[in-house]
Amino acid sequence: MSILVHDSNKAACRAAAAALQQGCRAALVRPAGTGKGRIVWEMLAEQPDTRVLWVASCAARLELRRGLAKELGKTLDGSVRLMDCEQLAAQSALGWVALAEFRPGLLVLDGWREMSARDWTDCVQLLFRLCPEAKVLALAEPDAPGESCRAAEELLGDAVVEPLTLGGALADGLLPMPASYTALLWPQETAMARLRAEVKNLRVPGTPDPNAEKYQALSLAVEQMPSVEVLLARWLPDAAGRYLVLCEDAQTAAQMAQQAEALFGAGVHTCCADALSSDAEPFLTDEADALRLLVCVNSPAVETPLTGISGVVLVRRTAEAPAYRQMLARALAACGSVPVAELSAAFEGLTCVPQLRKECGEKPFPLSEPLSACRRAYRQLRRALDAEWERYFAAAKQMAAKKLPLDVPRAYTFEGVAVGRWLENQRLVRAGKKNGRLTAEQVARLDKIGMNWKKRLELAWENGWASARRYRDSHADLLVPVHYKDKNGFALGEWIVYNRQRYQGGSLSDDRIERLESLGMVWDTGSILWEKNYAAAVQYHLEHDDLEIPVKYVTPDGMALGVWLGSQRAAYKEGTLTAAQIEKLEALGVDWANRNDRKWQTAYEAAVKYYSAHGNIDVPTEYIDEDGILLGKWVSRQRYAWQNPERSSARVTPERKALLDELGMIWEKTDSWQHRYELAAAYKKEHGSLAVPAQYRTEDGIWLGSWLSRQKLMLREGKKLSAERCAALRELFQGENTRRLTATVPPACSVREQNWLDNYQSAKRYAEKKGTLLVPAGYVDESGFRLGVWISNLRAARKARPESFQVTPEHIAMLDAIGMQWDAREAKWDGAFRRAEEYRAAHGDLLVPVNYKTGDGFCLGDWVRRMRESYAAADDRLTAAHIQKLEALGMVWTMPQES
Incomplete structure (x- = not known):
């Protein structure tokens, strides 16, 4: 029976499953409390054999998912493992190997828009490398404050299926509507001080202030408004009830806990929690006849709603709409349909709720606006301030159009407008050194006309950062070659090196470190390359159960893994490996010996x-x-x-x-020549002649026929034999035909021919067993014959020496009869193409995932990728006939994400 009730969630479940089937990744973006976790469990019910590694962004979200699993009766740590980014980052080397050995078929990234660039680098990307065949399902809320990790957004932003907004969730009934809504201003002094500073920043000393009258009107409206304490008392549905006070951040929560009695009255019982999912038992079991508050920081909503809640208070320090929407969604998910009061520290925050009500459809939630007069006065002042800002901006824009610099003295005027003072104020407000208001949109418009926000050295750094951001957007990383210059001639490679050196020397500011890390900065380039090789070594270990990698081994994507492992052994002996690297390699059972x-x-x-x-x-x-x-x-x-x-x-x-x-090794072995002589004499005595077959070996493995042939040749040439041995051989060969010894085969068949026929029989047995004559070059059959080398020599002989005895027409016909492929490369290509035909017949296209393997273990995805690369490079080995055959299967030479 399905655990999903709402049609919207059922549709999202189907869409996500289809996206994973087709493209190996999908993202669900839905408000808190709408059932993203339940959608995952519904999908897993359809794939009971799939192993899942579920990674939560934080401890609060981890606790939330554990609670859901318990509610649904699901078992964790079996086929589903659940952990957060902090736990992942703290994994030992053995722990990471264990995760790779777990071989998850699905990675669930829960709260991916809350993951930092460091989380992404230290945890998620490492998981991708260690579990390359796993599909990815990402969960996130649509209204995540701040900027998500760029790498995460690039990977998952276009994989979102069935997105849902907060207004849509309220309209569809996935989240309960607020029973009522009241928006208040608190603290009023802070909001007024910010506006007063903005008015002052736009005023030119010695001239009339066009905004003073409107500011006074707003100030009067605020003074005439009842205090926030009075308004809160009027709003309280139950003077002795339980209320959730959800704060935007820890700073706001601390302020609210401090001033709870001043706002709500003496005798209030306040319980503080770090997160919504923290233990609320003291709050819920408090039976005192008093107002009870649970003050906590905005965090993932609890899976099981809090009971007996009389109302919710949202406390916001900023005017960011995403933060407001996220907080409201989490509060409603936790408390149900209850009255909501909002305490906003900025007038702009009062404008968020009307827009949300419009999105809720025909029946929006009731809204009480005790500050309507203040809001009207604020709108008038806001329009005036924005118009004044636009006047100054228009003057600055004209300066830029005339190629005049914007880095001008404070007293500078342009066509009667005090642009210098205004530009300086914009810089100070943005730097946080002066109170005021500057929106992201305004910053972007100033950037567009060439605004210099910093001093000369700071400006140079900002230019470098902008170049690094462009490189990151186009190359998906910041591994910039040292001598790289961007299209403007900026030496970005050297700039990156300079910042790495300052970071390692401890002289790079925290702000710059954070900004570079937001772009995916790698401070130690050797470490990222080391980690990529290590991840490949983990895959080798999982496949072969050891780390005995041949020196010449290269991974399908071109990594010389054998050489790399050899270099690690050398570095270990030299003492240049870090303790962490040693631990990781030893977790794979590396043998440090050469x-x-x-x-x-x-x-x-x-x-x-x-x-x-x-x-x-x-x-x-x-x-x-x-x-x-x-x-x-x-x-x-x-x-x-x-x-x-x-x-x-x-x-x-x-x-x-x-x-x-200790094993009784005999270092001075008896005369082997004498031993062989005695064996030959014994053979002659037993068989009556020395016509030893070419493939004959004695019990101790001696090829007696070959030895006799060499002795006859040396006897005839009189070389390398003592007089005693010459006499012994003449006696041995007495009565024997002096021609070259032959095998006991028909007279027309020479020893050379018999050798070829024996080799042919080995090849025939291989073909019957394997169904092919594509023999690996190093293959040796059960008798010790190097069949792989012989087959390779035959191909070379036919190509370069067609007159060779090895490839007479008769020999070629015999080999063709058992399936000889004279062009091994073409034969291997045909085998891969046959598998591509099977994939096309099964899936309807040739969009093969890069990690896809066929049932017999052939890496078809990698082969298709290499065909695309060969096509792009106009490689002669990809012939016109190959191209035609692939296009007949519907080959797409440039994948959509590459175009």
């Missing part, structure tokens, strides 16, 4: 197994153990390295020799 040491240890462990089974390590030279280790050759190499240290690339240290001695 590759040669690890290979030696692995082979030694195989020798230990052989010793346990045979009682010695007298291993035949060609012996290969069940793990594919060429143990016979390894033992021989250790012996040779010990006897010939100056001629061997291998090293047998005293420690290694001691380990091998």
